[in-house]
Amino acid sequence: MRTITYSEAIHESIDYNMEKDETVFNLGEDIGVLGGGFRATHDLYEKYGRKRVLDTPLSEIAIVGAAIGAALGGLRPIPEIMYIDFTPGCMDMIVNQMAKIHFMFGGQIKVPMVLRTVCGAAGYNAAQHSQSMYPFFVHTPGLIVVTPSTPYDAKGLLNTSIADDNPVIFMEHKRLYTSKGEVPEEFYTIPFGKADVKREGDDLTIVATHALVHDALALAEEMEKEGTSIEVIDPRTLVPFDKETIFKSVEKTNKLIVADESILSCGMASEISAIVAEEMFDYLDKPIIRVASPNCHCPFSMPLEDAYIPGKEELKEAIAKVL
Amino acid sequence: MNEIVMPRLGFTMTTGIIVKWRKKEGDKVEKGDILLEVESDKVTVEVESIYAGILRKIIGKEGEEIPVQEVIGYIGEKDEEIPERVAKKAEIQSRKTEGIKAAEVKSGLGINAGEKKGRVKISPVARKIAEEMGIDYETEPITGTDPGGRISKDDVLAYAKSRKEGVKQPEKPEAGEIAIKSSVPIKGIRKVIAEKMSFAKTTIPHLILNIKADTTHLLKFREDIGKKVSSDRGMKLTYTDFLIKICATALRENLVINSSLQDSNFIIYDDINICLAVATEQGLIVPTLYQCDTLGLVDIAKKRNELVKKAREGKLGYRDVTNGTFTITNLGMFGIRSFSAIINPPQAAILAVGEIYSDTAVVGGKVEIRSFIDLSLSCDHRIIDGDVGAGFLQKVAEYIDAPDKLQLKL
Numbered sequence: 001m002r003t004i005t006y007s008e009a010i011h012e013s014i015d016y017n018m019e020k021d022e023t024v025f026n027l028g029e030d031i032g033v034l035g036g037g038f039r040a041t042h043d044l045y046e047k048y049g050r051k052r053v054l055d056t057p058l059s060e061i062a063i064v065g066a067a068i069g070a071a072l073g074g075l076r077p078i079p080e081i082m083y084i085d086f087t088p089g090c091m092d093m094i095v096n097q098m099a100k101i102h103f104m105f106g107g108q109i110k111v112p113m114v115l116r117t118v119c120g121a122a123g124y125n126a127a128q129h130s131q132s133m134y135p136f137f138v139h140t141p142g143l144i145v146v147t148p149s150t151p152y153d154a155k156g157l158l159n160t161s162i163a164d165d166n167p168v169i170f171m172e173h174k175r176l177y178t179s180k181g182e183v184p185e186e187f188y189t190i191p192f193g194k195a196d197v198k199r200e201g202d203d204l205t206i207v208a209t210h211a212l213v214h215d216a217l218a219l220a221e222e223m224e225k226e227g228t229s230i231e232v233i234d235p236r237t238l239v240p241f242d243k244e245t246i247f248k249s250v251e252k253t254n255k256l257i258v259a260d261e262s263i264l265s266c267g268m269a270s271e272i273s274a275i276v277a278e279e280m281f282d283y284l285d286k287p288i289i290r291v292a293s294p295n296c297h298c299p300f301s302m303p304l305e306d307a308y309i310p311g312k313e314e315l316k317e318a319i320a321k322v323l
Numbered sequence: 324m325n326e327i328v329m330p331r332l333g334f335t336m337t338t339g340i341i342v343k344w345r346k347k348e349g350d351k352v353e354k355g356d357i358l359l360e361v362e363s364d365k366v367t368v369e370v371e372s373i374y375a376g377i378l379r380k381i382i383g384k385e386g387e388e389i390p391v392q393e394v395i396g397y398i399g400e401k402d403e404e405i406p407e408r409v410a411k412k413a414e415i416q417s418r419k420t421e422g423i424k425a426a427e428v429k430s431g432l433g434i435n436a437g438e439k440k441g442r443v444k445i446s447p448v449a450r451k452i453a454e455e456m457g458i459d460y461e462t463e464p465i466t467g468t469d470p471g472g473r474i475s476k477d478d479v480l481a482y483a484k485s486r487k488e489g490v491k492q493p494e495k496p497e498a499g500e501i502a503i504k505s506s507v508p509i510k511g512i513r514k515v516i517a518e519k520m521s522f523a524k525t526t527i528p529h530l531i532l533n534i535k536a537d538t539t540h541l542l543k544f545r546e547d548i549g550k551k552v553s554s555d556r557g558m559k560l561t562y563t564d565f566l567i568k569i570c571a572t573a574l575r576e577n578l579v580i581n582s583s584l585q586d587s588n589f590i591i592y593d594d595i596n597i598c599l600a601v602a603t604e605q606g607l608i609v610p611t612l613y614q615c616d617t618l619g620l621v622d623i624a625k626k627r628n629e630l631v632k633k634a635r636e637g638k639l640g641y642r643d644v645t646n647g648t649f650t651i652t653n654l655g656m657f658g659i660r661s662f663s664a665i666i667n668p669p670q671a672a673i674l675a676v677g678e679i680y681s682d683t684a685v686v687g688g689k690v691e692i693r694s695f696i697d698l699s700l701s702c703d704h705r706i707i708d709g710d711v712g713a714g715f716l717q718k719v720a721e722y723i724d725a726p727d728k729l730q731l732k733l
Contacts, residue, residue: 254446254448254476281447282447282448282450282451283447283448283451284446284447284448285446285447285448285449285475285476285477286446286469286475
């Protein structure tokens with residue numbers, strides 16, 4: 001099968017859906033003429049014109065507000081917020097409008113939109129351009145939250161997101177845009193709420209998201225040589241959340257590490273740990289260990305950013321605690 | 324900052340009790356200074372520091388029982404920051420003692436210790452499996468190898484594997500049915516005795532052989548030699564000294580008794596190290612007399628005196644209570660005529676000795692009053708058959724009846 005990048009997979013999905021459905025359009029900062037900060041929308045402006053690839057002023061509240069209005073009016077907008085760090089500026093739109101309108105009107109209207117944004121620390125972008133604050137959206141009922149870790153998952157899940165009538169937060173990850181993987185040329189979808197066992201193992205379960213999936217897989221590969229068999233599970237969507245796949249794995253291994261780049265305190269790793277501790281207590285043999293970003297701002301300094309980002313080293317330390 | 328951890332003083336040691344800290348927080352410590360005293364497997368050992376610095380923090384308190392490898396204190400510079408306490412991962416099998424070394428570290432006896440008191444730390448899945456298997460993790464001696472002695476799933480499975488089928492805990496009496504005077508958790512020497520005896524009685528098939536030996540000649544013999552030794556060397560020889568010498572000689576001639584079954588290996592020892600059961604205030608202690616067959620009677624008496632004195636004063640070293648190959652236990656002084664003893668593992672046999680008593684005997688067609696002693700040999704039937712045990716016991720009785728046959732040197 002052909003191999004493309006994560007960024008290309010996203011581009012391919014948007015392009016396909018725009019071609020197939022005239023109501024699909026994009027709006028955001030620098031996504032048109034400049035093609036997007038991570039090239040996910042490059043050449044679409046040339047192909048579909050400025051009405052369907054809309055360069056907006058620097059106002060996140062306007063981008064999301066306009067998208068909600070368009071969705072209510074029957075279109076299928078794909079707003080892009082350049083960095084997740086900028087979403088607090090449009091939090092009212094996301095939390096009180098995008099997530100709730102369908103419910104406030106007793107289900108009479110729908111908000112079919114996909115808010116694409118970028119998380120993760122990379123390239124020394126400092127505290128305001130490096131965050132992974134999507135637990136805010138997991139915390140908000142009414143939003144679907146998608147976190148693809150591979151080009152294959154990105155295309156399949158974006159196709160599902162655009163086709164879905166519910167509001168979706170589509171979380172892309174900075175360090176993954178250039179990563180490559182096998183992706184079918186044809187259209188396909190991946191259902192929400194279906195975790196993917198990226199690697200099977202018997203001794204220990206690692207539930208990981210985004211870039212940490214790849215760190216976990218690399219470590220599992222190394223440790224296989226030492227005789228340790230690690231299972232790596234990617235939930236792929238945080239809402240809805242596939243508990244069953246994780247429960248099945250914990251029942252087998254009795255040990256769990258949860259790795260997610262959002263801040264440790266009230267982060268996604270904490271939520272997943274709590275679910276397992278609550279519902280799978282009888283199957284745990286070791287404390288659940290969380291691997292996450294520390295409770296501090298992402299530093300600007302290069303070595304400090306390297307130390308801040310959770311990765312293979314942090315996973316190794318976690319494994320040492322339970323094996 | 325250097326960690327002081329509870330040292331492993333023998334392969335089977337899982338916990339140690341801090342008897343006394345010899346240094347206080349803030350004291351200056353040189354390499355080799357005695358830091359504290361630790362009690363384990365019947366002995367108190369002085370623990371030396373391998374670091375120099377200031378004893379910054381004491382975590383393990385006196386009287387506290389602490390798993391091996393757990394941090395019990397820190398040695399560092401005057402202003403060094405004391406780290407937050409991190410539970411050590413108890414890599415029981417592979418890790419060597421760090422931070423401190425024990426005055427002496429020798430291999431111990433093949434028994435696992437694992438005290439449970441108060442709330443037992445156990446992982447949820449381990450608890451579930453234990454309950455499913457009918458293992459009462461609160462009372463049964465499961466050794467926890469996780470930090471803080473927590474029992475893991477693997478610990479339960481290993482315990483289940485080692486547990487003999489059909490060995491069930493007796494039912495406890497109904498609460499309130501029996502008035503209780505006192506109830507204290509057993510620990511230290513009492514705990515080790517309890518575990519060793521349970522292990523021996525439940526895993527070793529005991530073969531018990533009894534014989535009555537004529538001590539008439541031995542009494543006379545002891546009187547003659549005793550007088551000589553007493554006037555020459557100012558030493559008093561006891562029957563026990565003679566018995567040790569007789570057993571050592573008989574063991575050399577029946578070396579297969581001087582043996583051990585360990586991990587499916589039948590080991591016959593060349594050294595004859597006889598242990599002598601000694602009652603002390605803390606409980607039964609079994610110090611070792613090394614290479615008894617090479618010692619003269621006077622040396623045996625000297626060594627025995629020394630060990631009994633040390634035992635009663637609680638000053639036995641680790642080497643004094645290990646490496647035995649055969650045990651003699653004597654209850655004659657209490658008027659006990661005969662009894663059978665429980666083997667002292669990993670040894671293969673124990674000789675139980677009763678009092679010397681007078682009885683009638685037919686000698687040359689006439690009835691005579693003579694003196695006798697009843698001996699009972701318990702041996703491990705997995706490696707020692709009846710005829711072999713009997714051969715040894717017969718030899719012992721022969722030497723008692725004819726002590727002049729012993730190649731005696733004084």
